[in-house]
Amino acid sequence: MSTTPARPAADRCPGLLRPHVAEDGALVRLRVPGGVVRTDVLGRLVALAGDTGAPLVQLTSRGNLQLRGLPDPLPEPFVAAVEGTGLLPSASHERVRNILASPLSPGLQPLVHALDRALCADRALAGLPGRFLFAVADAHGSPLSEPYDVAYQQLSPQGGLLLAGGRGRPVAPQDAVEAMLEVAHAFLAAAPEGVWNVRDLPADSPVLDGLFPCSPSLAPPLPPGPVGADLVAGVPLGLLTAQHAAALADVARFVVVTPWRSVLVPDGAAVAGRLAQAGLVPDAPSAASRVSACVGAPYCAKGETETLPVAREVVRRLDAGTGGTHAPVHVVGCARRCGARSGDLVAVAPAGADAVLAGLGAQGA
Ligand code: SF4
Structure with a gap:
């Protein structure tokens, strides 16, 4: 295994163990690979946020969760309580577990988990920039609308595409994790200091060796509204409140956080009224999204x-x-x-x- 390359100190992406001190206080970002999070955990986070800082959980454009307005330094009981939610399985890799997945394709979650496990088991990859983004996409191209660094698009049970920097190559699903991590290793080895993303590499970068120009299908961001029996519920201002969390816990054991200020509620279409009562947005026309x-x-x-x-x-x-x-x-x-x-x-x-x-x-x- 190679040693962890030094990254410039300017990589300030926050985590729980290394919060960012923003203008409004300390900010903690919690990664949710694939977006799936239990609703009781969301409720616990909002309560912890309210006890210590702003009583809200902010949804980020990478499908992660942020707590803001916290004291600096963070109180130890707060850190321990957040760790107790189970959202921090790896102290060394907490800031690099940025993995988006199609919210509408639960069949991709085993691949997300395999990628997360392999990423966390690889010491060198703890040195990735906190801005480096993995994506696991379905055949429609969700969530390839987002600015990923390396992605795998599963096109069928037998085949798919490895994607990076506007290029790609066919890769079988069973080889997808290894192929994505190879690109991540190549990025660590070749990216000049201060370059945080694959898109900022020169076209002749060795990171893109073996990949060919490629234009995968792209699905647009999901608007709020029903999708079959499920519901995409918009979160006004991208800020989840205790009232929202309680309503979600009433109707679902887990939700999928999207990168679009919303959560996918499994079987949520039938309970859209209950969620709207709590202030969530069950349909697209509202400016709240x-x-x-x-x-x-x-x-x-x-x-x-x-x-x-x-x-x-x-x-x-x-x-x-x-x-x-x-x-x-x-x-x-x-x-x-x-x-x-x-x-x-x-x-x-x-x-x-x-x-x-x-x-x-x-x-x-
Ligand atoms: S959080 Fe808002 S009010 Fe506070 S410093 Fe930033 S912009 Fe100003």
Whole structure:
């Protein structure tokens, strides 16, 4: 086994054991390979978050979970309690277990588990950047819309494609884990310092040796709404509350966290009303699926504005047709703009929903 290559200190992707100290306090990110998480664990996390920081669990664009507004350093009982949820099976590899999978294809989960086990058993791969993303996709191409570094797309029980950097090659399912980890090792060996993703490698990088130009089918992000008997439930602002978690626990033993501010609820279509009552979004038309916010006051020590009520009012106005944008909107409490993503219209909240909507009109024009 090769030794772990040194990564530059600038890889600041957080975990539980190495939180990031953000403007609103310490931030902990918990990986959920494949997105499957028990609803009682979600409830426990929201309760722990509320006891120690902001009473919310944030869903990330990589299908992971974040707790924010926490004290720095983290209290030891908090760390022990989060470890007790079972979401941290490997201390050394906690930040590299970034594995997306198609939420609608439970048959891919054994491959996700095999990849996670092999990744955690490989000492060298603890040195991957925390931004390196694995994906396990179905034949429709979900979740290949996301910016993965290496993926396996299973096309049939006998065949599939290894994908990286816009290229690919056929690989049998039984060889998929080994093939993905080979690419990860090649990345560690060849990526110049400061390069975090396969897409940033030069076209002649040895990481892409043996792969050929390839355009796999891509499925778009799943909008909220029923999918057969299941339900994609949007999580407003991407922030899961105790009320949401309790409703999910009432109707399902586990859910699948998606990278699109939602959770897939198995057999959830029949209980959509119960979930809507708790504030989840059971259908696509609501602006709640494209509006997000920083945690703001009182959870952020540096924030003087309560951003969440403003963001909820912005959603209500957009849903009522009194707002003027269809772009993603991110409401922040100050110029630090925490959590804003590329492509978001960013609105600073102190002046309230009226000013936010007026400002969005000007940005979108
Ligand atoms: S943008 Fe929001 S979370 Fe960030 S410092 Fe300002 S109020 Fe706090």
